[in-house]
Amino acid sequence: MQRFGRYLPAAARFFVFCLLRLGHFRSSCSWRKAGACFLPFLFLSSISFAQTLPPLLIAHVMPTTGRFALHAEADRRGVEMAIEDFGGKILGRDLVLLTRNATTDPAQAAKIAEALITQNHIAFMVGAIDSGVAAAMSAVCQKYGVIFINTNSSSPSEAVENAHRTKFVFDANGANFNKALLKYALDRHPRKRAILLTEDNVWGHSNAAASRGYIERYGGSVVEEVVVPVSLPDPAGLATRIAAMDIDVVAVNLSGNNQIRLFAQIDPALFERQSWVVGEVDWEELYPAPGTPRPLFGTTWAWNLDTPGTAEFVARYRQRYGNTVLDYPGDVTHAAYLAMRALLQAIERAATTHNHAVIRTLETMRWSARERMQHDDAYMDPASHHLQQSVYTATWRHDPANPAAGIKILGHLRPEEARYEGEDATRLESFEETPSYTP
Template identity: 70%
Template sequence: MKKTLPRTWALLGLSLLVACASWAQTSAAAKAPLVIAHVAPTSGRFALHAEADRRGAEMAVEEFNARGGVLGREVVLVARDPTLDKARAAQVAQQLITEGKVGFLLGAIDSGVAASMSAVCQQYGVLFINTNSSAPSEAVENAHRSKFTFDANGANFNRALLQYALAQRPGKRVVLLTEDNDWGRSNAAASRAIVAEYGGSVVGEVMVPVALPDPAGALRQVAAMAAEVVAVNVSGSNQIRLFAHIDPAVFEAQSWVVGEVDWEELYPAPGTPRPLYGTTWAWNLDTPGTAQFVARYRERYRHTQRLPYPGDVTHAAYLATKALLTAIERTGSTDNHALIRALEGMRWSARERMQHDDAYMDPQSHHLQQTIYIATWKPRPDRPELSQVILGHLPPAQVRYAPEGGARLEPLAGMPHYAP
């Protein structure tokens, strides 16, 4: 004989099932959002870089949120301006962590800001994703266990460029034109070693203030030194001001190279001549995924007047943010120890990177090793987006900065756990 539950028990069971389902839905909806702070100077000579960097992070966050966020949590991107003052930047990082209770910090742009903020993050165990600052020191003396640096650095670019330039000239005398800040000095120090490695000699150095009050005067100092190669490490909008004073014929008499030139320094000044420079990506590369990424960008930011095409800064920030969110998904955790171990072992195919070579996170320096492109600028004022010409590319193994192998990261075991 088949037994049945009394009607009251059946109704009670149904009520419990409905209550459990309702509780589960409420619990999922009540999951706190995962807050990421984008920190980059929104005024001054890196303002356009900061905007481009934020756009890349936004694209990654929107991509993950469109499929439900990460671990069922919406990702919220908040923006803060750390300024270019290193002391102020440290205060901003402290406030974001202790008062804002953010999960992660990313951005920086300026290498001095990155070094200052990441030192604070290390104290608390908060991951700092350095999307776009390129001082070699970020991967050596200012490297941290909790920081991951995704831009190529000036040593990577200068290794490719100086080798090329010195091979083109019978004389191998080099003059350094250096911006007097952490980024400039770090790049110049790396350049000296590279010049010596390829048989050249540094015969002089012109240091210029960050404010660059007299670009023409700096160029006169360079012209007074007999050299076949000029290695420039000047950043941001200062590049536009500097090269606006140079006759393009100078580039025929000497080999000028610039460690890195971002799209944000090129596109706003399409008529300004440029020598050889390094970059990590271009919007018109014939690489898998590039056309699709550019189409997404142009659809997302078609209402803006500035930077209608994405550049290397946006590309780097997008993939850096995506790497962080992917690590959270793969580990199923926001615990800093788990994420650090995951990021240290990450590798990306050329297809995933939209580049020509596979890339990997260097576990010794926490610096991404990736393809380096050699480029130049053929001014097209009518179509500035077509002015950049890619001349070649080198794989990570050929441009790696050897001192990164000696970077000393803090022991993971000694870091406090942080799981936002």
């Protein structure tokens, strides 16, 4: 028995011990006394068993270097704040955050995702920022049944051709924003002549395709599409070229610090002649360059938004991060915070970490406007796994006395108004096609 016991788990060894002791008590004392003797052992065993529950490893995978490094930092802060809301635990298990640099190379990101699942045995994956990276990592997650929370990437393709049963997308996309922005811009110009300025990646082309559809719907015509490398080698030359064009509307689909580099070359007076529309501008693209002009753009939230809960969230953020770069929270932090909260809420409601149960819970979830710090209730679209939420039209008016206050919210669309019709074509894998996974 002594030799055999070495191979038994602690709980099994305790059970065998109890059986042996039970035989002794049957011959030496009453059952009542036996129960009293066993109680301390049972109590200590339950404590020991609870303490051995393994932690849940949550992989936060982002491009932590390069042009999205500031976005990655903002995203991580939102995830951390959400985990703090739950005391760092869910279902009695510690939540441990693993950070990995996905780079902006989809092939490299896929390798990192594979290693995190097969070697680190992560429970869930969150993050992305870059939509090409998100598509690559989410395909790996679907292969194993690991739930992937896309906190912040705004390509329409994430909720259409690159959607998966295990993936949930929490950022609004360029199609949501351009649905309102392009109509506003085209209505100002009788000729309605437009060009597409497209970053040469998954995000850029997907948003440009959606923009083209809306331009045509609103009576405009796309006279040219200018595709630029992700490296944006000559922003000054590009700005000069577009300024010389006989066009009315410029639909800009450039991401990250490419926006800063381009708009730093533009005379704000040009915006009086040409209406430039940027599908989405993140706080992380405004904050480092407060004096750089920006035209009309879309966002999902701003730190100075007058909605319930916003002031409290900003105060909490500033208490923790107020002495750092990005001393105010932006839409990236806001989206990551609420995306991580949604995952933890779903686990709590499902009372299990089994992926199918958590997925079914997430698919039916709704959040009040107060919970979202927005103007409208939000809901997870069960057909596309894309969060349908309020989207805002904004502009940037530089205030030298208070640079952080430059963002101005001009209006908003309700989730039903902003929804991208392309998501009607989304096809998710069935649950039968999705591997069972219980971390």
